Amino acid sequence: MSAAGPASLAWPAGRRLLLMRHGETYTPLPDTPLAGAEADPEVPLTERGLERVREVAGWMASIHIEAAYSSSFDRSRVTAELVAAPHRLAVTPIDALRELALYPPPGGTLLDVARRYVALVRELQEKPASEVQLDCGRTLATVLEGALAAIHGALTRASGTVLVVAHGGINRFLLGHWLGMPPARSIAIEQNFACVNVVEFARGGHAWVRALNCTLHDPLKLDSAGI
Numbered sequence: 001m002s003a004a005g006p007a008s009l010a011w012p013a014g015r016r017l018l019l020m021r022h023g024e025t026y027t028p029l030p031d032t033p034l035a036g037a038e039a040d041p042e043v044p045l046t047e048r049g050l051e052r053v054r055e056v057a058g059w060m061a062s063i064h065i066e067a068a069y070s071s072s073f074d075r076s077r078v079t080a081e082l083v084a085a086p087h088r089l090a091v092t093p094i095d096a097l098r099e100l101a102l103y104p105p106p107g108g109t110l111l112d113v114a115r116r117y118v119a120l121v122r123e124l125q126e127k128p129a130s131e132v133q134l135d136c137g138r139t140l141a142t143v144l145e146g147a148l149a150a151i152h153g154a155l156t157r158a159s160g161t162v163l164v165v166a167h168g169g170i171n172r173f174l175l176g177h178w179l180g181m182p183p184a185r186s187i188a189i190e191q192n193f194a195c196v197n198v199v200e201f202a203r204g205g206h207a208w209v210r211a212l213n214c215t216l217h218d219p220l221k222l223d224s225a226g227i
Contacts, residue, residue, distance in 0.1 A: 009152050011205035016161040016198065017151065018065065019175070020083070021168050022075040023056075024049030024193040028224075030111040036103050037135060041073045049075075049193060052217055053082045056194050059216050061086040066158045069150075070165040071097035079194065080165035089163075094154075096146035100169035101136035117169075117187060124184035140183065144173050155201070171197065178207035189213070192224040 023045045026032045035043050045053065065087045070080035072093040080091040102120065104112035120140075123132050129141040136143075147170055154162050166174075168191035176186025178199055190213050191197075198211040218224045 009148060009205075011152065011201040011207060012156050013201055013203050013205060014160075015155040015158060015201045017155065017200075018060075018063070018161060018163045019171060019197040019199060020079065020163070020165045021171055021191045021193060021195050022049075022071075022073075022079040022165055023053035025075050026110065028110065030109060030114075032110045034104050034108060034110055034113055036106060036108075037101065040099065040103070043073070043075055045075055045078055050078075050082075053079050053194050056196070056216050057083045057086060060196070064161060065089065065163050066160045067154065068092070068163040068165075069094055069097070069154050071095070071099065071167060071170075073098055073167070076165045076167065080163065083163060083165070091165075092154075094150045096143075096150040097164065097166040097170065099167035100140075100143065100173075101134040101138075102169065103135050121184050121187050124182075129183045140173070143170070144177065147174060148177065175199075175209060175212065178209055190221070190224070192218065192221065 025043050025045055026034065060083055068080050068084035068089045068091045070076040070091050070093055072095045077091060077093055084091050102113060102116040129144065130139050132140045134140060134143060151164060154164065171191045172189045173183060173186050175189050175197060176183060192213055192215050195213045195215045197213065200208045200210055202208055
């Protein structure tokens with residue numbers, strides 16, 4: 001990435017990005033225990049998560065997908081492999097698409113992570129993303145730039161539609177970037193398990209967010225939890 005940051009990227013026209021969140025990994029209740037930094041990359045999908053992703057794969061089977069990518073975390077890779085299978089595509093993992101490093105304390109819960117995100121929003125209201133550090137020791141701006149560069153490369157190598165399966169946290173900031181939203185507001189873009197977002201890049205590289213948080217199992221989000 002250049003010092004100019006993500007705004008300097010010229011997006012290739014005529015590409016479509018199907019940006020997904022991985023399938024379910026936990027019961028979305030406040031007291032559900034969540035993994036820390038060491039265990040997080042290997043957190044698996046739940047049985048219901050696997051079942052629902054398979055249904056989403058059938059739902060998306062008629063779409064022509066040219067290439068498939070995921071974060072390097074197991075849950076995203078497995079989700080991408082299930083969705084890519086009907087298209088006979090291999091999945092390329094990309095470390096830059098991994099989840100934001102905002103972890104609970106040892107033995108912490110979903111509520112603890114939610115509080116971390118609230119604190120992140122408050123910090124973003126006072127500081128630029130280039131000054132807001134995550135648990136990995138890198139700033140949010142640096143993490144976002146890396147993810148944008150990875151997706152830019154994937155789209156540049158393709159000529160049509162590309163599948164990318166990542167995580168709720170990083171997806172929010174990617175979509176907020178394409179929508180022109182300040183980072184502190186991007187957190188309000190909900191990303192439910194196994195959701196699909198559609199972004200098209202028109203002439204001049206302008207991003208058109210065609211669909212947000214589309215889910216097969218709860219289209220109106222009546223039963224979907226937060227993070």
